[in-house]
Amino acid sequence: MDKLTKLTTEMYNPKSSNLDQMPIRDILALMNEEDFSIPKAIQQVLPQIEKTVEAVCESFQNGGRLFYVGAGTSGRIGLLDAAECPPTFSTPQHLVQAILAGGENALMVAVEGAEDDQQLGENDLKERELSANDIVIGIAASGRTPYVKAALRYTKSIGATAVSLASNKDAEISEHADIAIEVVTGPEILTGSTRLKAATSHKMILNMISTASMVKMGKVYQNLMVDMNASNYKLRERSKKIVCEATGFDYEVATKVLEETDYAVKPAIVMLLTDVSYQEALSLLDNSNGFVRDAVKQKERS
Known part of the structure; x- marks a missing residue:
């Protein structure tokens, strides 16, 4: 059995075993109930988030940039947070960037194989001329996406700061990070659909990182x-x-x-x-x- 099936994010949620037969109101109530677990999970990783904000500020002070790297939903969440920084804080377009496996085409349509391409994860950062003053946050709900893993590995190899953001304990991408954020929100009501609780927790954490960093940069x-x-x-x-x-x-x-x-x-x-x-x-x-x-x-x- 592949290790993927043993991940918390892939586990079966018994609370929603009859999801296909539930009335709409009950589906919504269960989703709402499950979402209450997200802030509690984030609370457990506040020390790691704090270290990340400190690292982002240090990077900015040294003329560095912040990169969000991810595939699929994870990449899109990074793109959403990066896109909000210029209008909210008048940051230059280059300061906070998102790199999505498969490029802009992957924003609306899945690019087959992109998330499994390790060389692509490294090449995309090389194209942005990543420097030691930069910081990269690799996002993967499973914690094992090859594209993200390779991006973090390359980040560390050149002396830049690598941060991992995953939704499983002992995530593979954590092994390639200076700071590992593992926010465990548990099995989804729709088994394996990490666009739900896992993705919501990641968006909340990126909100915290970018906002707190901008506060500390005088914005x-x-x-x-x-x-x-x-x-x-x-x-x-x-x-x-x-x-x-x-x-x-x-x-x-x-x-x-x-x-x-x-x-x-x-x-x-x-x-x-x-x-x-x-x-x-x-x-x-x-x-x-x-x-x-x-x-x-x-x-x-x-």
């Missing part, structure tokens, strides 16, 4: 998205609300200052809190590595 003031890209009407209105919340000034004042900064929220907040010009606010932020709170304190000390 947040209080609990406000002060580095967002106000690219449309909704986001420009959100920018005004953020400036109002952060400074205590009213909508009209926030609008006037944001128009002056071309809707850059950080300098607008610094301008209002310290009563300086736009150029002075930019200088204060530059000297504070982009941290709004530090920029304000710097002005107060001068």
Whole structure:
């Protein structure tokens, strides 16, 4: 019997043995009940997630990048998190990237054999010119995807930081990682369908990693998205609300200052809190590595 069948993610869930005969309401109630186990499973791996965030921050500070690597659902989850970073935190497109086995074609249609191609896992990172300052998070619910395994092995071989994210204990990809996150959410109600609890836990963990890292890189003031890209009407209105919340000034004042900064929220907040010009606010932020709170304190000390 193949080891795959012994994995927790492949096990039979007795709670859903009559899934095909359940009324819709009962199916939904069972799914909801099973999903309650996800936060508890994540709680068990918070120390490993914390180490990962610290490693991501160190990578960014050294000019490195964060890569999510995965096949199928795992790759798509990485792509989703990476795609949200530029609009939410105004990060450059290269800072957080997702690499999906089989390339962009695999986003909607499975690319046969891609996840089993170990050479492809290494080559895709070579094409991105992976450096020792980068960090790679390899995602695989089974914990044994050859593509991900090879990517992590190559990552370590060049001195970059390798992190594994799996849904089984003693996962094979953990053997090739500096930090191993094994979040065990148990058998799925649809046997082997790891797009359910396993994938949900992975998305939640990636949310934690990217958000906490951006907070620690100065992309947040209080609990406000002060580095967002106000690219449309909704986001420009959100920018005004953020400036109002952060400074205590009213909508009209926030609008006037944001128009002056071309809707850059950080300098607008610094301008209002310290009563300086736009150029002075930019200088204060530059000297504070982009941290709004530090920029304000710097002005107060001068």
